[in-house]
Amino acid sequence: MRSIGRVVLLLALGAWALPAAAQQKANDNIQAKLSREATANPSSVAANRALGIWYYKANRFAEARVPLEQARHLDPKDGVSALYAGLAAEQLKDYAAAKDAYNTYLAVGKTKSVRNDIRARLVTVTKLEAQASAKEAVAREAQIAQVPGSPTTVAVLPFTIGGNDPNLQPLQVGLADLVISDLAKPKKLTVVERDKIQAIADEIALSKSGQVDATTAVRAGKLIQAGRIVKGSLISTGGTNITMTSSTVNTQTSANVGAGMNSNGTLDQLFALEKTLVFDTFTDLGITLTPAERQDVDRRPTQSLQAFLAYSRGLMSEDAGRLDEAARFFDNARSIDPGFSAALSRAQSAAAQSQNTNTKIEANLRSSSEGSAVTAAVTGNAAAAPLTNTLSTVVGDVNPTTTNTVATTNSTSAAPPATRPAAADATGTADQPAPRTGQVTIVIKKP
Amino acid sequence: MRQQILPFAFLIAAAAPLAAQDPSSTAVIIDPQYVSYTLGSGSIARTISQLGVPFAVIVPFSDRFNIDISSSYANSQVKVPGSATSSISGLTDAQVRGNLTLGDNAAVITLGVNLPTGQYKVPDAQQAAAGQIGNDFLIYPVTSMGNGFATTGGVGFAFTAGEWNVGIGASFRYSSAFDAYQIQTSVLRFTPGNEARLRVGLDRPVGDGSFNVSLTYSKFGDDQVADSTFGTGDRALVQTALAVPLSGNRDLLLSAWDLYRATGQQLGGVPSPSENVGNAGIAMGFQSGGLYIQPNVEERIWTYNGANAGLLTNAGVRLRFDMGMLSVNPSAMYSFGSLYNPGLPSTGVTGFKASLLIRLH
Numbered sequence: 001m002r003s004i005g006r007v008v009l010l011l012a013l014g015a016w017a018l019p020a021a022a023q024q025k026a027n028d029n030i031q032a033k034l035s036r037e038a039t040a041n042p043s044s045v046a047a048n049r050a051l052g053i054w055y056y057k058a059n060r061f062a063e064a065r066v067p068l069e070q071a072r073h074l075d076p077k078d079g080v081s082a083l084y085a086g087l088a089a090e091q092l093k094d095y096a097a098a099k100d101a102y103n104t105y106l107a108v109g110k111t112k113s114v115r116n117d118i119r120a121r122l123v124t125v126t127k128l129e130a131q132a133s134a135k136e137a138v139a140r141e142a143q144i145a146q147v148p149g150s151p152t153t154v155a156v157l158p159f160t161i162g163g164n165d166p167n168l169q170p171l172q173v174g175l176a177d178l179v180i181s182d183l184a185k186p187k188k189l190t191v192v193e194r195d196k197i198q199a200i201a202d203e204i205a206l207s208k209s210g211q212v213d214a215t216t217a218v219r220a221g222k223l224i225q226a227g228r229i230v231k232g233s234l235i236s237t238g239g240t241n242i243t244m245t246s247s248t249v250n251t252q253t254s255a256n257v258g259a260g261m262n263s264n265g266t267l268d269q270l271f272a273l274e275k276t277l278v279f280d281t282f283t284d285l286g287i288t289l290t291p292a293e294r295q296d297v298d299r300r301p302t303q304s305l306q307a308f309l310a311y312s313r314g315l316m317s318e319d320a321g322r323l324d325e326a327a328r329f330f331d332n333a334r335s336i337d338p339g340f341s342a343a344l345s346r347a348q349s350a351a352a353q354s355q356n357t358n359t360k361i362e363a364n365l366r367s368s369s370e371g372s373a374v375t376a377a378v379t380g381n382a383a384a385a386p387l388t389n390t391l392s393t394v395v396g397d398v399n400p401t402t403t404n405t406v407a408t409t410n411s412t413s414a415a416p417p418a419t420r421p422a423a424a425d426a427t428g429t430a431d432q433p434a435p436r437t438g439q440v441t442i443v444i445k446k447p
Numbered sequence: 448m449r450q451q452i453l454p455f456a457f458l459i460a461a462a463a464p465l466a467a468q469d470p471s472s473t474a475v476i477i478d479p480q481y482v483s484y485t486l487g488s489g490s491i492a493r494t495i496s497q498l499g500v501p502f503a504v505i506v507p508f509s510d511r512f513n514i515d516i517s518s519s520y521a522n523s524q525v526k527v528p529g530s531a532t533s534s535i536s537g538l539t540d541a542q543v544r545g546n547l548t549l550g551d552n553a554a555v556i557t558l559g560v561n562l563p564t565g566q567y568k569v570p571d572a573q574q575a576a577a578g579q580i581g582n583d584f585l586i587y588p589v590t591s592m593g594n595g596f597a598t599t600g601g602v603g604f605a606f607t608a609g610e611w612n613v614g615i616g617a618s619f620r621y622s623s624a625f626d627a628y629q630i631q632t633s634v635l636r637f638t639p640g641n642e643a644r645l646r647v648g649l650d651r652p653v654g655d656g657s658f659n660v661s662l663t664y665s666k667f668g669d670d671q672v673a674d675s676t677f678g679t680g681d682r683a684l685v686q687t688a689l690a691v692p693l694s695g696n697r698d699l700l701l702s703a704w705d706l707y708r709a710t711g712q713q714l715g716g717v718p719s720p721s722e723n724v725g726n727a728g729i730a731m732g733f734q735s736g737g738l739y740i741q742p743n744v745e746e747r748i749w750t751y752n753g754a755n756a757g758l759l760t761n762a763g764v765r766l767r768f769d770m771g772m773l774s775v776n777p778s779a780m781y782s783f784g785s786l787y788n789p790g791l792p793s794t795g796v797t798g799f800k801a802s803l804l805i806r807l808h
Contacts, residue, residue, distance in 0.1 A: 037510060046552070110652050113692070367692060368652070380510075387552035387605040390614040390650055394603030397646040397663045398618035399557040401542035402517035403503040405588070406478040406804065416684055416704045416726065421581030421591035422639035423627040425679040426670050428713045429578025 030380030053377035064088040079109030095129030111368040120352030134199035155192040155226035163236025174312025182278040221251035258284025307337035323354035475807040477502040484798035497523040499588035521589035533575035539565040565593030584749040595625030640668030656691035680711030696734035703727040720752030739767040759784035776804035
């Protein structure tokens with residue numbers, strides 16, 4: 001017994017004493033092994049996937065993409081390859097490729113918690129993509145300005161908020177968000193997402209102190225490649241009185257399209273004024289709505305001004321990257337108006353984004369049934385695939401040894417006896433904890 | 448003691464050059480366990496205990512071929528008040544097994560040998576301890592001190608069918624004669640019947656978790672002692688488990704198995720009635736920092752010759768944490784229940800088990 005104790009102690013000391021160099025060498029060995037496996041089996045999904053995951057984990061993202069894309073090509077239904085292809089593409093700031101890969105995982109991935117993570121991740125990646133596109137657009141502005149945007153592609157710029165009531169400032173994004181949502185409903189226009197507009201706005205400092213000058217607004221429209229821009233404003237004119245205006249501008253000519261809108265009312269009539277603005281914009285753009293489409297557009301997400309103000313504050317916080325704060329504002333909007341479904345979905349999305357990291361996605365994946373593919377890469381077992389566990393169990397059941405007993409101890413319930421204790425069975429001694437009556441006669445012939 | 452350690456040292460030495468193939472992937476597992484059950488109380492109490500130390504070395508030669516070598520040290524005792532303690536200790540048989548994977552995890556060929564490094568020619572005084580650890584109801588970590596030289600060859604296949612993975616396997620075990628017991632001045636030379644196994648199983652992901660179910664059927668040839676042949680009954684084992692991750696780093700494991708042994712004969716033509724052991728368990732695990740904690744409870748039912756023979760409740764906790772390259776898995780379990788004999792009062796059973804599994808990888 002003392003000797004066995006020494007062996008255990010030596011094993012433990014050996015583990016702690018392994019220098020970092022040995023670990024590095026082991027990693028190099030794994031990479032070399034996975035590379036050999038992928039080269040020898042270019043049509044193996046498992047081999048390519050394992051090599052790609054290993055490269056990703058070694059922060060060699062460009063190298064990771066090649067085998068991962070090969071694995072995706074070989075098996076378009078392999079969710080793990082798609083997921084890691086997305087993670088690698090995101091690290092390389094190829095957001096379009098990342099979104100494509102993530103959407104593939106949403107379609108074929110098997111792990112529900114990872115799919116939820118990816119949905120939140122897609123929101124973040126879309127914003128990052130918009131920011132990258134905005135930078136690129138500004139860099140190529142002269143070239144882009146030569147290409148006229150389609151007349152049916154419309155961008156709604158942040159509203160200009162005037163007057164002395166600072167509480168209304170969040171409506172610059174809230175009203176723009178509402179108008180974008182309404183203009184998109186009939187599906188007769190291509191309405192630029194608010195994220196893209198916000199990214200351009202941030203890039204060219206479109207809105208300074210809540211003001212948008214006409215020249216900069218047209219410039220923004222050209223950069224987004226929108227044929228038309230909608231500029232709105234809300235002026236507090238004292239007490240609860242407000243004036244809402246809007247104009248639709250042709251980005252190529254900088255000329256107004258249609259008559260625009262200029263209406264007075266009170267804050268209580270904010271949503272009615274917004275609907276008037278939207279219907280007038282449709283008229284200016286030459287879009288005729290059916291009665292059903294009008295009814296759809298006329299539907300209001302909330303009747304509560306306070307809920308809408310909280311929602312608008314949430315959008316501002318979200319734009320500034322303060323996701324926890326955004327989630328609280330959206331939650332506040334939902335608590336003021338429990339029927340405000342957009343606030344609920346925004347609250348969930350902001351909360352998910354604030355907690356969403358690639359590390360969390362990987363952790364969720366590794367604890368799922370798809371995690372065996374990652375383990376295969378980390379351990380250098382390229383041949384490992386979901387079927388590995390199945391085959392391993394088959395071996396344990398048809399050719400059991402003590403290895404199976406110790407390998408499964410503490411991971412499952414007490415395992416049943418894997419083999420027959422032949423001699424004890426034959427003599428009945430194995431049954432004796434509950435003794436049976438009977439007579440055993442042993443006849444042994446002399447040799 | 449030195450003699451007992453020698454085979455162990457041989458196994459480690461044999462594994463060393465194998466490990467040199469790819470040291471980063473070699474796994475060493477050792478699982479010291481102490482199990483003790485007390486049947487009845489007072490002057491008729493019988494205590495069967497075992498200190499078992501199973502250990503295994505798994506060496507992947509390549510992605511497709513690995514070898515594992517395993518054995519155990521065991522010290523088993525049967526104590527009955529007023530009687531001499533029956534005790535046996537030492538190394539058990541060693542198993543060397545090679546597995547070759549074919550295709551993209553499509554098939555596996557497995558070959559193994561059972562080397563008779565265990566305890567043979569067991570004298571009278573040790574036979575109770577050597578035999579009672581093989582009870583299928585009070586499962587001990589080491590169930591036999593020696594089964595003789597044997598070779599096993601098998602093949603397994605795995606494939607997908609929709610969301611399911613299907614695993615099918617078959618094997619044949621050829622056993623040779625060995626000197627099981629020393630009875631006075633004679634030796635009981637025993638030849639276990641050969642065994643054919645067939646296994647069919649299914650597994651699939653369920654949400655973020657997994658489900659599996661399998662059936663393993665073992666058909667035995669006749670055992671032989673001198674000119675006498677007999678068969679102790681074929682065995683069928685059904686196993687199933689459902690693992691479900693829950694929110695908050697928790698998970699739920701539901702598992703069950705049922706072992707059925709058909710009627711047969713024991714040595715001397717004594718009838719060996721059928722028996723059935725069923726076991727169902729539930730475990731709820733959760734992660735707390737670097738420590739995984741899994742309280743668990745399970746119920747086991749034994750029927751013998753169609754009559755209720757035993758009922759056992761096991762409650763315990765399993766832990767898991769990492770220390771460098773070591774995965775450490777301590778566990779403890781308390782058991783209580785009863786054994787039944789037709790026409791006799793039931794016999795109370797209490798017991799406990801403690802283990803410390805350490806895995807180096």
